[in-house]
Amino acid sequence: MKRNNLQILSRLIVFVKPMIGIMIVAVLMGVAGFMAAILIPVLGAYGIYNVRTGQPLTTIVAAMILCAILRGVLRYAEQACNHYIAFKLLAHIRDIIFGKLRELSFAKLEVKDKGNLISLITSDVELLEVFYAHTISPVCIALIVSLICIVWQWSMDWKLGVCALAAYMSVGMGIPYVLSKRSSASGRELRKESGEQMAFVLESVRGLKELMWFHGVQKREEEILKKTKELAQKEKRVKEVMAQGMSLTNAAVIVFTVIIFVLAIHTSDRQCAVLISPILMISSFGPVIALSNLGTGLAQTLGAGNRLLDLLEEKVTVEEVTNGKNTGFDDLQAEGIDFAYDQEQVLKDFSLQIPQNRILGIQGKSGCGKSTLLKLLMRMWDVDAGKITIDGENIKNINTHCIRSHESLVSQETMLFHDSIAANLRIAKADAADEELVEACKKANIHDFIMTLPQGYDTRVAELGSSVSGGEKQRIGLARAFLHDGNVLLLDEPTSNLDSLNEGAILKAVDDHKKGKTIILISHRASSLQFADQIVKMTKYEKK
Template sequence: MHKSNRQILSKLIVFVKPMLPVMVIAIAMGTIGFLAAILIPVLGAQGVVHIMEGRTLRTIVIAMAACAVLRGVLRYAEQACNHYIAFRLLAHIRDLVFGKLRALSCAKLEGRDKGNFISLITSDVELLEVFYAHTISPVCIALLVSAICVAWQASMHGVLAFIALAGYATVGIGIPFWLSKTSAKAGKAFREQAGAQNAMVLESVRGMKELLWFQAANRRKEQILQSTKELASKEKKIKQGMAKGVSATNVCVIAFTVLTLLASMALARQGMVVSDVVLMAPMLMISSFGPVIALSNLGTGLAQTLGAGERLLDLLEEEAAMEEVEDGADAAFGSIAVENVDFAYGKERVLQNFSTQIPKNRILGIQGKSGCGKSTLLKLLMRMWDVDEGRILIDEKSIQGINTRSLRRHESYVAQETVLFHDSIARNLRIAKADASDEELVAACKKASIHDFIMSLPQGYDTPVAELGSSVSGGERQRLGLARAFLHDGDVLLLDEPTSNLDSLNEGAILKAVDENKAGKTIVLVSHRTSSLQFADTILKMEKT
């Protein structure tokens, strides 16, 4: 659902609440700093009057120097406070985003562009720095400084105050409002395109071998170039909007300054103001536009930020496919029953009125063609999704009433492709059990028949693994995944096509390891290969609905 700019800003500003005291300090220092900057040319105008009257400039020069020093110090302090706020909040928002990704679980994340998520977590969050460091306090500073300057002009004459108020409103409100109408959609479109391009580049890097082998690299390059052109086109629209904003702002600043000069001259001729005002009022007017000029760029400067903010808010507000249970029951994981289960991915029905029993401490083999729901059943047993109809019972308790931590603790899972992180082998294994001792690591790896291979490596268990495990073979990667599951030591071991991409030698090693370590475990082994199910006590054949 599309959000208005007001909705996005109001939701983003809520995050500032814990940092409000620092924000107040930043606003105070920024306001005083801008007033000091405004005083420098105003005092200069007063100095001209003093020269014309033959008076000394000593006091004015000292005051101007003091204002310059004060402006520099306060400007630095204001920016330091603003960036302290921004970077603390960005860290907090990244934590929220990562927590949300975890809460959404595999059910909502499966099939979505990983490159888009990378763009969301990195560059989109980074763009919020513009809002938190360069928007909130500048808006407040502009309001305070403008109010003070309008009052100052009013002390000289009401007409001058009216012109000042009109000028500040035009530059600080009118121009940003006009630009936001034209650039809001462009900002989000740019962020969406950037995310899509990140996904395309990531896929291309991962699939470079296939692209080169099938001579498709040039076609892929053309696709990336086309995507880059589309991205550049969207960015051009944003830049054009920014150029319009800068031009309109400069015209307005000059126009209102000239208008103030003409008005003060007219008032002086009529004797309604003293002659000093003819110099003071225009100088005050042109020098006081600094805070509101920053606002005039928000309509376009914030376009990408608002687009990024909307994407982040959409993610943070997305409802999870299933809520984690924290106040339910802890299961002992005896028998497992699947009763009359219906499940569909959107409109695609995968399971219909499906029932089965999984006996305790036995191996259940599940066989069937691709798309019949074998892997889906395992994910339902892990409660990555909730069933549409029917129920899943563990020890005669509904899986929806069992604590999520209990499910995670008692169920071990080996997927068709084991994911290894760019870290040491030991750290990759300890994902399953963070406090595992070295002895436990060795025991788990011996069970998975991978210990001897690890010890043959130069650094043993401290050997780094390349991203996604590309530095080890498929068989070694799967055996590391099995060792991870053995280290986790759940009562239920779920194996989802663990040998589908392996040769017969590696398949035999993995199945032998499972069979030798089946004692005290309930094992569900999914495979389309008959050879993989040779150790199963019972074989369930599933058909596509």
């Protein structure tokens, strides 16, 4: 979705609301710190003027030393407040992002580019630190310090005040506005391409084995290099605008300082104004120069913010139910359901009565909707027409927690986190005792393998590297499902990575596990379906 810069900034500022008290402290510290810095050269100018009039310098020197000390202390306090706000908010925003991803559920996550999501959660969120730590309070500080300096210049002569106003508006608003117009589109494009680049590299790493096997490494390297060069060119354009901004800002500072010096000579009737006014002017540009640099520096931040807002505003496909009904999962059936991925129809007027406490085997060619059916039964997606009922109640009216507590899924690919084997198993049941882990793993025929590991169940997956085979991962996934001990066990090709010996052991464990359980088993292998009490054959939907 396209948004202008003001819309993006206004939406990002909303996140600051819980930290408004600390933000006010940061602004006050910043104003005091900049005024202390400005006073050092200005007091020096007053000292030079006092020498000419024969007045002592003791008080002025003491004041300059005090201002120098205060400048360091106040600057530290301001930066500490700003970065405290920034990192607290970044943690809060990441929490919001993960919450949103959870809301979007499996349906959206399946079709999203994982590389882009990683880029959003990591580098895009980090770029927001520029906004929260170096934008909001600096804008307020620049406004207040500039007003103080304008009044000060005005007190010496109104023409000096008007010149100061024009200078601060040009450097703090005019130049940043022009540069932001030039760089905002480039910044958004850079963030988009950066996410795509990360996705491409991630895909290349995951598929490295296939690339090496089929001699595709060199071509892939060339594509990565090409994309990197294109990305570097876009970043170069953004940097060029930043360099132009710095040049314009420095030129404007010099020009306005000269103008105010000339005005002080010709218009002010106070002798000290000729010395004080230009020194005050050139030493007070610090806050507005920071704003000028933001005009281009914020380009990528605004792009990152826009991507973040796109995610947060994305509509939820399957909403979680928290105030619905709970059921016992005794009767499960699909009644005339239709389902399509975008325009690709997968299921049409499909009905199925799932026998209770039995093993139902499902056969069918790839693309006929077998795995899709399991996802619909788990309500990862909602059907387009018809309904899925549990104990006679539409699945859409049943609490999401109830569905997940009663159903377990073992898919073709098992995800193991970089934690201990025991911790990976306890994902299914956080308070499981060690004895329960052992029992579940024995059922899944993986206990003996785990006991050969250096620390047994406490062995960390990261330490095993590639020594864990796909079959062993799958058996750990099956052990998780046994540990979860739900009423309904959904098995999507659970033996696809196993040899015939382990397949037999696993299926025997599944058969032994079926007491009081409803099991749906999807498999291409006829041998895997020998334990099924009933077999259903699915055919691919063909549009007439």
